[in-house]
Amino acid sequence: MELSEFVQEGLQYLADSGYFNDKAFAVMIEVAFRSLLLSSSDDTVLDNNELKHIEQTVVKHCHSAVTTCILECVKQNADRSTICTCLEDIRFDPERIDTFCSLYQKHKKDLENVLSSIGRGLPHINDASWRLEYQIKNSHLHKVNQPSYLITLSTENSGSRSAEEVNFSCNMEQLQVRALRLSWKEASPATNVLHDNKITFIYFF
Amino acid sequence: MLLVLSDEHKEHLGFLPEVDSAVVGEFGRIAVEFLRKGSNPKIYEGAARKLNVTAEIVQHGVEGLMYLLSESSKLMISEVDFQDSVLVLGFSEELNKLLLQLYLENRKEIRLILSELAPSMPHYHNLEWRLDAQLASRALRQQVKPVLNLKLQLDDNGTRRTHLLQTDPATLLHLIQELERALAEVKTNHCRRILRNIK
Numbered sequence: 001m002e003l004s005e006f007v008q009e010g011l012q013y014l015a016d017s018g019y020f021n022d023k024a025f026a027v028m029i030e031v032a033f034r035s036l037l038l039s040s041s042d043d044t045v046l047d048n049n050e051l052k053h054i055e056q057t058v059v060k061h062c063h064s065a066v067t068t069c070i071l072e073c074v075k076q077n078a079d080r081s082t083i084c085t086c087l088e089d090i091r092f093d094p095e096r097i098d099t100f101c102s103l104y105q106k107h108k109k110d111l112e113n114v115l116s117s118i119g120r121g122l123p124h125i126n127d128a129s130w131r132l133e134y135q136i137k138n139s140h141l142h143k144v145n146q147p148s149y150l151i152t153l154s155t156e157n158s159g160s161r162s163a164e165e166v167n168f169s170c171n172m173e174q175l176q177v178r179a180l181r182l183s184w185k186e187a188s189p190a191t192n193v194l195h196d197n198k199i200t201f202i203y204f205f
Numbered sequence: 206m207l208l209v210l211s212d213e214h215k216e217h218l219g220f221l222p223e224v225d226s227a228v229v230g231e232f233g234r235i236a237v238e239f240l241r242k243g244s245n246p247k248i249y250e251g252a253a254r255k256l257n258v259t260a261e262i263v264q265h266g267v268e269g270l271m272y273l274l275s276e277s278s279k280l281m282i283s284e285v286d287f288q289d290s291v292l293v294l295g296f297s298e299e300l301n302k303l304l305l306q307l308y309l310e311n312r313k314e315i316r317l318i319l320s321e322l323a324p325s326m327p328h329y330h331n332l333e334w335r336l337d338a339q340l341a342s343r344a345l346r347q348q349v350k351p352v353l354n355l356k357l358q359l360d361d362n363g364t365r366r367t368h369l370l371q372t373d374p375a376t377l378l379h380l381i382q383e384l385e386r387a388l389a390e391v392k393t394n395h396c397r398r399i400l401r402n403i404k
Contacts, residue, residue: 074345075344075345075346076346076347077346077347112345115344115345116342116344116345116348116350118342118344118345119342119343119344119345121352121371122354122369122370122371123368123369123370123371124370124371124372124373124376125355125370125371125372125376125380126372126376127376127379127380127383128380128383128384129383130383130384130387132387132390132391132396134396134399134400134403136403138323138324139323140279140319140320140322140323141279141316141319141320141322141323142279142280142281143280143281143404144320144323145400145403145404147391147396147400149387150326151329151384151387153370155370166357166359166368166370167326167327168326168327168328168329168357168359169325169326169327169328169329170328170329172388172391174329175384175387175388176388
């Protein structure tokens with residue numbers, strides 16, 4: 001796992017008991033994880049009482065180094081031994097490595113969810129609304145007498161966070177959700193297979 | 206419901222009894238063709254020469270027929286009503302029968318053509334789907350995330366638009382349930398009553 005010089009320097013401060021005693025270290029790691037998982041938190045790293053005695057630029061540098069390191073570990077799906085090796089190179093104590101690793105294990109799944117939601121993709125459908133109407137007549141044709149549906153698909157684009165709608169009309173035959181039901185039939189067992197075989201997939205690639 | 210023909214219209218159609226029923230049949234065919242594809246003034250010239258009348262008279266005759274057919278089809282008037290409406294023109298029995306036949310044979314197609322003029326929303330054309338598994342992204346490696354890609358094709362006044370969309374299996378299930386609820390609604394007593402009674 002490669003970490004930039006800036007990150008390594010920041011972590012080196014953290015490894016140093018002269019800058020961060022054990023309590024401050026634990027607090028710093030906790031705050032780092034919390035700032036990644038909560039979208040807004042009331043206390044910032046600079047306001048934290050336990051860290052007030054440390055020079056603020058060092059605190060900022062360490063915070064950004066730790067958060068980068070955490071994200072890199074999650075991104076690469078790093079296992080314990082990889083993290084230990086990496087932190088040992090930066091001269092972390094075994095206790096400090098332990099503290100880091102146990103918090104990492106605890107929050108890994110949630111962080112994976114956060115990261116997997118970032119990224120480009122097609123507009124993602126999250127809801128469908130419908131309206132059933134009966135067409136009686138229009139200016140060109142009388143006695144139309146046909147039921148029809150107006151469907152609105154709400155989509156969301158993770159890139160721009162904008163919500164768009166796709167509107168279209170269709171008749172009953174077209175709404176016979178054959179296409180969708182077929183894809184669900186295919187998707188449902190396949191999804192189960194995917195979940196069960198997650199480990200196999202990973203090792204296969 | 207009777208068709209009310211204006212005096213001008215009656216005057217234009219007044220040309221028809223003066224020619225053979227074969228010619229009227231031909232005019233009828235031309236009228237339907239013009240309704241299908243738009244009018245072609247050259248045809249009027251040719252016909253006018255053959256019949257020894259002005260092109261304008263031929264044009265009025267054909268246009269009168271077009272209007273008669275399109276109005277009758279729009280209102281979907283019954284056989285009896287059509288015959289009664291045409292009676293007022295004072296044509297022969299044979300001519301009336303010819304006009305009625307022209308109406309009945311072409312009414313479905315003319316209604317189809319008229320329905321294309323109506324204001325319409327983008328209309329469903331086709332839906333294709335593909336199930337993928339997302340394995341990695343820039344932000345996270347080693348994923349196994351099922352993704353359903355959809356290609357929705359819509360027709361909007363002749364132009365085809367393609368929407369590429371995606372969803373996940375959980376949302377797909379929700380969409381299916383919602384749309385099935387929509388389908389079930391048309392079978393309820395309330396809707397059945399309306400569909401039965403508004404004709």
